[in-house]
Amino acid sequence: MELEVADLACARGGVLVLEGVNFRLEAGEALMLRGPNGIGKTTLLRTLAGLQPPLAGRIGMADEALAYGAHADGLKSTLTALENLRFWARVHGTGEGEIGRALEEFNLADLAGRPAHSLSAGQKRRLGLARLLLTGRAIWALDEPTVSLDAESVRLFARAVERHLAGGGMALMATHIDLGLAARALDLTPFRADPDRAGKAGAGGADGAGAGRVRVPHDPFAGAEDLA
Amino acid sequence: MSIWEYANPKKFMETTARLMPWLVALTAVTLIPGLVWGYFFSPEAENFGTSVKIIYLHVPSAFIAINAWIMMLVASLIWLVRRHHVSVLAAKAAAPIGLTMTLIALITGAIWGQPMWGTWWAWDPRLTSFLVLFIFYLGYMALWEAIENPDTAADLTSILCIVGSVFALLSRYATLFWPQGLHQDASLSLDKAEHVADVYHRPLVLSIIGFVLLFITLVLYRTRTEVRARRLKALQARERMA
Amino acid sequence: MIALLVRDIRLAMRAGGGFGLGLAFFLIAVVLVPFGVGPEGGLLGTIAPGILWIAALLACLLSLDRIFTLDYEDGSLDLLATSPLPMEGVVAMKALAHWLTTGLPLTIAAPVLGLLLNLPESAYYWLVVTFLLGTPALSFIGTFGAALTVGVKRGGLLLSLLVLPLYIPSLTFGAEALRRGAEGMANTVPLLMLAGITLGTIALLPFVAAQAIRINLR
Structure with a gap:
């Protein structure tokens, strides 16, 4: 089991933001995505999750191996914590027994019967993270997973990630908090797409992309040349 | 040299820039004589009186109203299959024109209908389908306006255009089931116009x-x-990125 | 997929789920008619088939923008898109859940409201038949419209503008089949057309709507 990303280019709102992204993740490894706001961490994670097509490059991993955790937790406020988790367990074909374990792991067992709207922001986040355990998927791709978690909950989460990695899983996280994990960091700044170079390859049509990088199909309207 | 080269915006702009003056001239030398001939130099019909003259606005605008939608349908399909930006932008550009033509056809029809049938409006299948077409144009344009990302808007409006076409045809068929659905419509059709004497036809x-x-x-x-x-x-967008 | 169906129905039934709203709207819309056109029984009986169909259609429209917007806003739609469920199945289940919580209750309530409108006795059978055959199409067409507008903020009005013209064939055939049936005329053709549109929308629109969702998420 591994995740291999080669020469990946992705766009946000139709605008190329990242290109030439290369990295490799083996079983048991974690990778922290770094870079300033707006660099494209969310875009990269959404592309890996298959929510948007990559403009170029290759994502090598097994089918349905990736569990995506977004900013929003995908919880239904009128359902109880248990009902929320049970739904996702059934969607992913995970057994009922796992739900109890997931609740335990994130210290939610006492809250199981409470409707999600009565939970605090941190409790909701823990519930959202507990969902990951029920996907049964090897690669966790998480977008700012520690937002609104207190120090104790962050430790809880770090332990869950450690256990996941120990079991042969992988984790890919956009976060600036140090979880105390033995994880590599990947700074996305060098992969920022160059708008001027993108332009030169644009309206003229055929002259391709810059040296050494995989050709990205450019927006034909973003060209440097003027239209008649 | 294939026709798809015009899908490149730059190529399209260059070619059309050269073409536009000729097209404007050609439009002027057909449209103006056509309307002047029709309005001033063709005889009045015996049982229609002067009101028959509105045919020279009504029939062409109705013709364009329908064909503009068909053109949008084809352009949308080209966008969905071949991802040519100019194609979908042409569909977007055609919508307000189609809408206007539909409106002209409806209004001239009402003006013609009043003296002929004694009513401005009847729920005749043909009239009704133009009203439906009018609403479809509105919906298509509204969807374009509502979506920020141009490629997303292009995809979704194209899908709407295709699905809408199917339902527009179904609506047309559905109105034929109305009990009062068989009256008066032939007098509006192009087929009928082809049977009228050459003096009106030309x-x-x-x-x-x-x-x-x-x-x-x-x-x-x-x-x-x-x-x-x-x-x-x-x-x-590039500015924001840099 | 059954899990999704159960969840959506449960959400609709819980507080703020809007389950009763569509029915209440249907009731109010029908009750308003005699105030508008007058209490004369013969006239009411004549227009009752059309009124019932239009009121049901508008009641259906009310809850359409809940189908995807709530899931889109709380992130569930992203998670569903990355789940093992095919998006086509998600769309079909959501449309089915919408019908079970709107179309079906409307069908059951319609005969009662038919009484209020002085609907002829011969019409009740056809009222239920046309509603059963026609309302699933309203849910599936509506789900398609909701999929188109899921990314649009305050898209409710736009959704109505897009969906209402698509309802015209179902409305025409449904009301026509009901009217002819009530008058004892042959209504097989409009009835078959009504059923055909419903089957066609159930078979095809989930695929189109799923594509629209994918486009909106990317």
């Missing part, structure tokens, strides 16, 4: 050709504007 054909050229000219003008607007958006 200026009518010239007017229709004029309207077709007018439509092409307007669509190309508007497509050029859309290409520029799209370019502006792309440049602004």
